[in-house]
Amino acid sequence: MEGFCYADESQQWFEHIFAHHLEEARSRAFTLVEEGMLAQTGCIETPTLGARKVRFRGRQMPAYRFIHCILNQVVAGYDDVVRHRCDNRRCVNPDHLDLGSRGENLQDERDFYADGVDFGLL
Numbered sequence: 001m002e003g004f005c006y007a008d009e010s011q012q013w014f015e016h017i018f019a020h021h022l023e024e025a026r027s028r029a030f031t032l033v034e035e036g037m038l039a040q041t042g043c044i045e046t047p048t049l050g051a052r053k054v055r056f057r058g059r060q061m062p063a064y065r066f067i068h069c070i071l072n073q074v075v076a077g078y079d080d081v082v083r084h085r086c087d088n089r090r091c092v093n094p095d096h097l098d099l100g101s102r103g104e105n106l107q108d109e110r111d112f113y114a115d116g117v118d119f120g121l122l
């Protein structure tokens, strides 16, 4: 790999996609966003119970991670987590997604559960 030996497998995959399959990846990301439903909150929710998964070029990941990284050309490694600023894991609105560290994400989830959200109602 061209000088990227320090990059983990996830980063190498994104480097490869951006170098060779960017247009295909972008159109897939836009399709995933278009298939979502716009909610009153501004969230664009996938028609799935949990976070939607996407498979692309030999790799599977949550759709929101794919969308954020592809549309912003972010090379995300294992320790980089795409976070929902809206706390809605089904949301794929690119404006609601942000990159953070694993520790920050755990804090988000603790805050979220502390609000007493009942997943049985979703």
Ligand SMILES: [Zn+2]
Pocket (backbone or CB within 6 Å): 042, 043, 044, 086, 087, 088, 091, 092, 093, 096
């Ligand atoms: Zn949202």
